[in-house]
Amino acid sequence: xxxxxxxxxxxxxxxxxxxxxxxxxxxxxxxxxxxxxxxxxxxxxxxxxxxxxxxxxxxxxxxxxxxxxxxxxxxxxxxxxxxxxxxxxxxxxxxxxxxxxxxxxxxxxxxxxxxxxxxxxxxxxxxxxxxxxxxxxxxxxxxxxxxxxxxxxxxxxxxxxxxxxxxxxxxxxxxxxxxxxxxxxxxxxxxxxxxxxxxxxxxxxxxxxxxxxxxxxxxxxxxxxxxxxxxxxxxxxxxxxxxxxxxxxxxxxxxxxxxxxxxxxxxxxxxxxxxxxxxxxxxxxxxxxxxxxxxxxxxxxxxxxxxxxxxxxxxxxxxxxxxxxxxxxxxxxxxxxxxxxxxxxxxxxxxxxxxxxxxxxxxxxxxxxxxxxxxxxxxxxxxxxxxxxxxxxxxxxxxxxxxxxxxxxxxxxxxxxxxxxxxxxxxxxxxxxx
Ligand SMILES: CC(=O)N[C@H]1[C@@H](OP(=O)(O)OP(=O)(O)OC[C@H]2O[C@@H](n3ccc(=O)[nH]c3=O)[C@H](O)[C@@H]2O)O[C@H](CO)[C@@H](O)[C@@H]1O
Ligand SMILES: C=C(OP(=O)(O)O)C(=O)O
Numbered sequence: 001x002x003x004x005x006x007x008x009x010x011x012x013x014x015x016x017x018x019x020x021x022x023x024x025x026x027x028x029x030x031x032x033x034x035x036x037x038x039x040x041x042x043x044x045x046x047x048x049x050x051x052x053x054x055x056x057x058x059x060x061x062x063x064x065x066x067x068x069x070x071x072x073x074x075x076x077x078x079x080x081x082x083x084x085x086x087x088x089x090x091x092x093x094x095x096x097x098x099x100x101x102x103x104x105x106x107x108x109x110x111x112x113x114x115x116x117x118x119x120x121x122x123x124x125x126x127x128x129x130x131x132x133x134x135x136x137x138x139x140x141x142x143x144x145x146x147x148x149x150x151x152x153x154x155x156x157x158x159x160x161x162x163x164x165x166x167x168x169x170x171x172x173x174x175x176x177x178x179x180x181x182x183x184x185x186x187x188x189x190x191x192x193x194x195x196x197x198x199x200x201x202x203x204x205x206x207x208x209x210x211x212x213x214x215x216x217x218x219x220x221x222x223x224x225x226x227x228x229x230x231x232x233x234x235x236x237x238x239x240x241x242x243x244x245x246x247x248x249x250x251x252x253x254x255x256x257x258x259x260x261x262x263x264x265x266x267x268x269x270x271x272x273x274x275x276x277x278x279x280x281x282x283x284x285x286x287x288x289x290x291x292x293x294x295x296x297x298x299x300x301x302x303x304x305x306x307x308x309x310x311x312x313x314x315x316x317x318x319x320x321x322x323x324x325x326x327x328x329x330x331x332x333x334x335x336x337x338x339x340x341x342x343x344x345x346x347x348x349x350x351x352x353x354x355x356x357x358x359x360x361x362x363x364x365x366x367x368x369x370x371x372x373x374x375x376x377x378x379x380x381x382x383x384x385x386x387x388x389x390x391x392x393x394x395x396x397x398x399x400x401x402x403x404x405x406x407x408x409x410x411x412x413x414x415x416x417x418x419x420x421x422x423x424x425x426x427x428x429x430x431x432x433x434x
Contacts, residue, residue, distance in 0.1 A: 002410045003434040004421065008380055008401040011291065012254035012427040018242050018261060019045040019418040020070070020235030023319075024197035026098030027174045028204060028233055029053050029074070032062065033105035034178060035208060036077035037230030044070050044235065048415045049096045056092055056099060059083055081110055090116040090150065096415070100128065101171055104178030107140055107153055115151040123387050124343035124364075130165050130172035137163045138176070138183055160185035160224050168193040168218060168312040174201055180222045181210040187222040194218050195313035196236060196265040207231040237262035241417065242287070243269050243320040244392050247327040249289035250278045251400040256427065258287040267314045272324060274298075275306060276331055294374055297333030309338035318342060319389050325349065325369060326393040329357035330400065332373035338366050348390035351383040355401055380405035388416040395420075399429055 020043035029050065032039045044050060046069045054072060058064050061080040065073040083089055084106065093099035094116050106113040113135075115128065132142050132151065140155040160183045165172065173193040178201075180187035192198070194217055202215040208231045211223035242261045249256040250273070263270075263285055270280060270287070277295030281288040297306055310318035318341045325337045329352055339345050343364045353359055355378040358370040380403035385391030391413040398405035407413075410433070413420060421431050 001408055002414070004395065004407040004410050005432045005434055006380070006395065006398040006405045006407065007430040008399050008403065008405060009377065010252070010399070010428060010430055012249070012252050012256060012399075012424070012429055014427045015257045015259050016245055016423055016427060017259040018237035018245070019047070021045070021197060021238040022047060022049060022240070022416050023170070024200050024235050025050045026053060026096075027101055027171070027197055027201045028235065029057070030098065030101035030105055030174075031178060031201060031204060032057065032074035033076045033079065033102060034109060034181065034205070035228045035230055036075070038073055038075045039230050040071065040073045040232040042071050042232070042234040044072055045238065045418045046070070047418050048411065049098055052092065052096055053098050056089065056102075059088065079110070081106070081112060084114045085150070090148070097126070097171065100131065101175050101178070103131065103135070103153060104175035107135060107155055107158065107179045108182045111155045111158070113153040115153070117149050123345040128172075130167055130169035131175045134163060134165065134172060134176035134189075135179055137161050138179055138187065140179075158183035160187035160222065162188045163190070165189065165191040167191070170195060170198065173198055177202065177205070177212065177220065177222065181205055181212070181225065181228065183224040185224055187224070189220045189222070190218065192218050192220045193312060196239070200233075200236060204231060204233045207233075236265055239266055239269060240317065240319045240389070242266060243273065244323050244396070244417075246270070246273045246278060246280065246287065246289055247323040248396050248399065250276070250292060250295055250327050251330055251396050253291055253293060254289070254427070255291040256289050258289070260285050261287045263287070268316055269320065272308060272316050272320070273327075275308070276324065276327055276335070277333070278327070295331050297328060297331045297335050297371060299333075305334050305336060307336040307338055310341050318345070321345070322348065322389040322393040323396065325367060326352060326397050328369040328371055329359065329378065329397070330374055331371035334368065334370050336366060336368050340365060345387065345390065348386050348394060351381065351394055352378070352397055354381050354383075355379050355397055357397075377402045379403060382406040382408070384408040385410055385412040388412055392417060399424070399431070
């Protein structure tokens with residue numbers, strides 16, 4: 001097990017550039033299965049989940065050239081479908097959430113898909129109903145095999161139809177769109193997820209020859225085409241990294257510039273950090289967070305205590321609530337954090353409480369944070385990273401705390417944050433990977 005040892009309390013300084021977006025990469029890399037032609041993908045983050053997905057493609061016989069760590073050229077012209085049913089695939093794909101998005105392209109191109117019980121963050125129940133019901137609406141038959149733990153999907157033919165999703169699932173929408181692009185006739189998906197990564201996927205598919213309209217809205221119309229060809233695609237900056245770095249700067253009272261932050265794709269993210277009282281300047285596509293001795297949480301307009309909650313795009317992403325929570329612990333004022341989507345994502349607050357933060361975990365979904373207003377610093381402790389975002393939230397807490405912290409299970413952080421220790425060291429952080 002890898003460990004970070006952090007000596008906190010140091011101000012950081014300098015520039016940091018966000019990696020290519022993890023959750024976009026998982027969709028985009030799955031989409032290479034839709035064509036026998038070459039697809040070049042740039043700005044790929046060098047992180048565990050994405051590398052595992054690329055490895056899985058390699059084991060499926062997809063040809064992969066990697067001219068550098070950030071670029072891959074894929075060619076899926078001789079896919080070994082049987083591999084998807086193997087023990088090896090089951091074991092490896094079960095380690096990440098993203099592998100579930102092989103199902104849409106496989107159904108689309110080969111009329112057959114297997115989905116093992118997917119992995120990813122253990123942050124509560126993560127159902128696949130939206131995906132499976134969407135595939136069924138397109139004409140696929142679905143069976144669940146209790147013995148091998150696989151969902152089996154098969155279709156003689158995929159036929160476009162109208163569907164109203166039960167919820168705007170992100171990976172579910174990506175999967176259904178990829179299944180529908182080569183179905184016969186027109187598919188209409190209402191209540192579709194519409195976050196920038198879904199938009200990126202749709203734009204890429206359109207460049208490959210798909211006919212998707214309504215991109216950016218929750219009503220997607222897909223006219224089926226016979227064939228998709230090759231393309232080139234570049235990933236957006238990772239908005240969750242951008243939010244994490246804003247939080248890092250505020251917590252450590254540092255002056256940090258986030259370069260090429262992809263401002264036009266951040267939605268409400270900067271506003272949410274502003275509600276915590278964090279000052280920011282926008283220069284071109286950069287965000288400058290000035291050193292701030294104290295930040296004060298705003299109230300709602302009627303003076304009542306602020307609540308921050310997650311909501312499907314264009315609402316606030318659940319992946320940044322852990323970061324917002326940790327940043328609030330040192331603010332002046334109070335905020336209620338309401339994690340609506342996932343039921344096990346707030347338990348890491350126990351560790352923050354051990355560090356000296358004032359938090360009341362009201363129930364699995366809600367935590368009230370009473371900011372310390374820098375009256376008292378957090379103390380370094382030994383802790384373990386439960387999931388990607390809580391892991392980074394704890395890392396930010398450790399960097400701001402007095403004394404030494406030890407963070408175990410940092411593989412969780414490595415799943416989503418590229419070379420994070422080296423990048424933090426470049427800002428002046430005292431962090432060692434043991
Ligand atoms: C690989 C990837 O891209 N992972 C992201 C993706 O996961 P993923 O696509 O798995 O998440 P979904 O969008 O399907 O939904 C996540 C959870 O939220 C619940 N839910 C969803 C929509 C809704 O309106 N109400 C609701 O309660 C679902 O029941 C589920 O438990 O989207 C999540 C929600 O943004 C993010 O946290 C994950 O980082
Ligand atoms: C929950 C996340 O990832 P995954 O869906 O891959 O587990 C995340 O990126 O915060």
